[in-house]
Amino acid sequence: MQTPPLPRPSDNPRHQQVHEAVRALVREQGVQISMDAVAARAGCSKQTLYARYGSKQALLLQVLSDDGNNRATLAGTPDAATLRPRLAAFARDHLARLSQPDTIGTARLVTAQATQFPDEVRALFDTCVGGLQERLAHWLQQAMRRGLLRHDDPHFAAELLLGMIVGLDFDRQRFMFPHRDTAAQQADWADFAVDSFLRAFAPPASRA
Amino acid sequence: MQTPPLPRPSDNPRHQQVHEAVRALVREQGVQISMDAVAARAGCSKQTLYARYGSKQALLLQVLSDDGNNRATLAGTPDAATLRPRLAAFARDHLARLSQPDTIGTARLVTAQATQFPDEVRALFDTCVGGLQERLAHWLQQAMRRGLLRHDDPHFAAELLLGMIVGLDFDRQRFMFPHRDTAAQQADWADFAVDSFLRAFAPPASRA
DNA sequence: GTCTATAGCCAGATAGAC
DNA sequence: GTCTATCTGGCTATAGAC
Known part of the structure; x- marks a missing residue:
């Protein structure tokens, strides 16, 4: 009973490459990003992106969902000293x-x-x-x-x-x-x- | 010595009409607005817009500058009661x-x-x-x-x-x-x- | 000055070979 | 599955008549 393959998209290195490409373009160019630019940055073709994600919106939403989990936390219980x-x-x-x-x-x-x-x-x-x-x-x-x-x-x-x-x-x-x-x-x-x-x-x- | 005409663009009713068109579209459609839509909403043609404002960016900046002056103020001087x-x-x-x-x-x-x-x-x-x-x-x-x-x-x-x-x-x-x-x-x-x-x-x- | 019509371009999505 | 090439639509901006 080892851990199953667990094909989460975020773990796939190809997906991470695409995600990083989107993030880099958003950092540099702002909200106006094209699928051509994403494909060029990720080193693949547009068709690959569409085969994987279906649409531009789906791709962006997946990247944004990943980014949303980057939040500060508060550990432990409070007391007078802490x-x-x-x-x-x-x-x-x-x-x-x-x-x-x-x-x-x-x-x-x-x-x-x-x-x-x-x-x-x-x-x-x-x-x-x-x-x-x-x-x-x-x-x-x-x-x-x-x-x-x-x-x-x-x-x-x-x-x-x-x-x-x-x-x-x-x-x-x-x-x-x-x-x-x-x-x-x-x-x-x-x-x-x-x-x-x-x-x-x-x-x-x-x-x- | 009456007040001169003072042709501030914000006072021109035609300009206000265009500004209101832009604002309405931004409210309803968000950041993706086209000059066609602005012209249709304002009741004029695209060429009129370009003749007046030169470019889409110039138009948007003028509208945004107008909106920026809508801020709260603090009158008077503070005392214990006020x-x-x-x-x-x-x-x-x-x-x-x-x-x-x-x-x-x-x-x-x-x-x-x-x-x-x-x-x-x-x-x-x-x-x-x-x-x-x-x-x-x-x-x-x-x-x-x-x-x-x-x-x-x-x-x-x-x-x-x-x-x-x-x-x-x-x-x-x-x-x-x-x-x-x-x-x-x-x-x-x-x-x-x-x-x-x-x-x-x-x-x-x-x-x- | 204002209109209709159009040029030119770019981006999203697809077709079809390999 | 991945690529190259292409279709299609919409958008900015301009040309030219009135």
Whole structure:
């Protein structure tokens, strides 16, 4: 009973080659990519792409689905000693992932397709951002129950914290504006955001 | 010495008709709009558009520049009594403008063109979002100097507050996800964000 | 100035040989 | 399965009549 072949498309090296070609083109050329360019970059012909993926849309959606699983996580359970460093590490992780060129390229591409394929785009957002918010909310709820944070709606608190962490920086990237691209800059902002959040959500008892 | 004709393109009703056609198409069809569609919607021919605007890009940029001037403002100077309500009003105003269909359509279109026309897109972001952040930072700085808020970098504070106000809602709109589209929902979130911000930036003296 | 008609091009998808 | 070559449609931009 060894592991079966498990022919997941993401494991096939030929598929990875095509995916990487799409990502590179999206990074460099933005949302306007042609199947000719993908084929040339991947070193195959258009017909091969169509035989495998059926259409341009199907190919793009498969690449985007793969990219969506690249999200920060919060491990462990919060306690008084780890609350702040865990949140700070999460914030830095999140900012680092958002500043990857693939992430901003993917965001541009998905945004451009939102009107034409609302259902698929909605599903992508739900699994990526929605899942992130949900995990963060769960973690914050644990902290609230342990008296480490003031009691409030954990879902709201998670959205607020994510907004604080991102600030305007992801929009700066979207719009080609200079943004915080060094780890030091991101760490400074992450600490600023987390410190502000912890002040806003300090439990009332901590004032005594 | 009456007012001169002042032939600003935005005042010309024919231009407004074309602009409205572009906006309607962007709302409905997203980033993929053709000059044929614009001409049909505006009730003129393609050649008229090219004679007036020269190219598709020039037309789009002119429409986008017009839309960029639709931003919330903060009037007056802050004092202890008006600090919270002024910020809450600003937050509601900002959220209301962001949820307008034209705003999200414009954001999608600009994002899609960022890679091809980085300079123009950068300039748009600078005047719109950058100007908004700057005005907010100036207002917050006044509040800090009067002891209404803790002393901190007003530019950072402004970005943080804008991130809190927007949260994830503008991304929800971008990605066709259900968002806070009623005034009541937006007011609830605006109050939540502003209250959290004021707790995080309360001056240390207020604890006495 | 505004229209109809068209040139020229590019991209998505397919046909058919190997 | 993969390639070369091609079809087809739509799009930007222009030409020329009125």
